[in-house]
Amino acid sequence: MIDFLEKWSFFGGSVLLILIGLYGVITRKNLIKIFIGLSLMDTGINVLLVSLGYVEGGIAPIITSTINNNSYNFVDPIPQALVLTSIVIGVAVLALGLGVIIKIYEKYNTLDISEIRGLRW
Amino acid sequence: MNFRKILALITIILLGIFILQAFLIIPEKGEIALNNFGKADIENRTAQLYIDKSVNSPNEQVIYKESKDKESGSANIVTSIVANYRALDTLGEVTVLFLAATGLSAILYNKKHAKSNFILKEDSFILKNGIKILFPLLILAGSYIIIYGHLSPGGSFQGGAVIATAFLLKLLSSKEYELDENILKIIEVTAGVSFVSIGLYGLYAEGSFLTNFLETGTIANLFSGGIVPIIYITIGLKVAVELTNIINDLMKA
Numbered sequence: 001m002i003d004f005l006e007k008w009s010f011f012g013g014s015v016l017l018i019l020i021g022l023y024g025v026i027t028r029k030n031l032i033k034i035f036i037g038l039s040l041m042d043t044g045i046n047v048l049l050v051s052l053g054y055v056e057g058g059i060a061p062i063i064t065s066t067i068n069n070n071s072y073n074f075v076d077p078i079p080q081a082l083v084l085t086s087i088v089i090g091v092a093v094l095a096l097g098l099g100v101i102i103k104i105y106e107k108y109n110t111l112d113i114s115e116i117r118g119l120r121w
Numbered sequence: 122m123n124f125r126k127i128l129a130l131i132t133i134i135l136l137g138i139f140i141l142q143a144f145l146i147i148p149e150k151g152e153i154a155l156n157n158f159g160k161a162d163i164e165n166r167t168a169q170l171y172i173d174k175s176v177n178s179p180n181e182q183v184i185y186k187e188s189k190d191k192e193s194g195s196a197n198i199v200t201s202i203v204a205n206y207r208a209l210d211t212l213g214e215v216t217v218l219f220l221a222a223t224g225l226s227a228i229l230y231n232k233k234h235a236k237s238n239f240i241l242k243e244d245s246f247i248l249k250n251g252i253k254i255l256f257p258l259l260i261l262a263g264s265y266i267i268i269y270g271h272l273s274p275g276g277s278f279q280g281g282a283v284i285a286t287a288f289l290l291k292l293l294s295s296k297e298y299e300l301d302e303n304i305l306k307i308i309e310v311t312a313g314v315s316f317v318s319i320g321l322y323g324l325y326a327e328g329s330f331l332t333n334f335l336e337t338g339t340i341a342n343l344f345s346g347g348i349v350p351i352i353y354i355t356i357g358l359k360v361a362v363e364l365t366n367i368i369n370d371l372m373k374a
Contacts, residue, residue, distance in 0.1 A: 007158050007159075010158060011158055012141070015137060015140050015141060016137075019133045019136065026125075026129040027125060027129045051158065052161065053161050053168070054158065055163060056160065061172060061198035061199060062198065062199075062273065063185050063197075063198070063340060064185065064196065064273075065185060065186075068184060068185035069182055069184045069185065070172050070183040074163065074172055075163075076161050076163055077171060077172065077198045077199045077202055078166075078171070080199050081199050084203060085203070085210075085214040086214075087278070088214075088218060088278045088281075088282070089218055091282075092218045092221035092225075092364075092367065095221065095222075095225055095367045095371060096221045096228070099224075099225040099229050099370065099374070100228060102228075102229065103229070
């Protein structure tokens with residue numbers, strides 16, 4: 001059981017996060033809740049990318065006074081570099097979306113997408 | 122449970138099976154295995170070249186405070202990727218951040234510059250005075266994280282976020298506090314232009330954009346890494362100012 005969890009909690013968990021986010025985006029009608037779903041998908045993708053570069057017993061790829069040469073068992077630094085920037089961009093894009101939501105609320109006085117004209121389904 | 126929720130659930134389950142079966146495929150020779158967590162084959166990935174600092178130079182050992190003049194002198198390997206090997210990607214991502222911040226300002230632009238309809242309660246004594254103490258400390262911590270980004274965990278994105286947090290606390294604590302948007306713009310433009318001009322100087326001096334044209338020095342010294350710390354400081358300023366701008370726009374909306 002522990003082995004199974006160790007092996008699958010990161011891949012399975014990140015896919016689960018992506019799917020929960022997608023479910024929220026499809027079923028919720030409140031714009032803020034839709035954006036919470038999008039943010040969950042973002043987090044899931046970040047976790048998936050980082051866990052693809054994990055090595056068992058690996059350490060952070062930084063050369064310091066204790067880890068003093070490059071022959072140690074480092075984890076993959078490339079996904080970490082990608083995710084580092086992707087987190088900040090996620091924040092900025094989320095803020096842009098919230099700005100649009102503020103304007104929508106000013107115009108229609110509601111956040112329910114089924115009541116906003118032009119977004120009915 | 123209405124019809125739409127059931128339909129969504131079926132879609133999600135099908136998609137989940139579709140994604141997870143990709144992890145179960147047993148790879149053929151030369152393909153990347155997805156089904157064994159924790160067994161990433163770093164030795165055969167590009168990452169090993171970055172760890173050994175040997176993309177264009179022979180493979181030698183990198184030793185703390187001893188190795189000199191490697192092709193990238195930064196002790197933090199993630200930093201050497203973000204600000205040196207793949208600095209062009211970082212330039213693109215900083216541009217995305219800039220576009221998002223500018224777009225937010227454009228969307229929330231208010232002609233009358235009316236007072237915010239977001240009413241803060243009367244400032245409490247603890248919040249007001251606690252932030253007076255915390256604000257300089259947070260700016261100091263953020264600057265430290267940015268400047269030591271090539272030596273220790275952290276870097277410009279994290280440090281920029283810490284500095285933006287300091288301004289968020291300041292904006293939350295007092296009603297009168299206003300940021301001078303012109304100064305923010307000047308800092309942002311200067312940082313962006315210096316990032317690009319460092320890259321262009323590399324093009325002029327060494328023949329390719331964003332080349333490390335300075336000496337990289339001894340690994341793990343503060344003054345090492347060539348252009349890496351300089352680029353990291355410009356990115357840090359840019360991220361800090363842009364996140365502060367986003368917070369300011371959202372609070373004034």
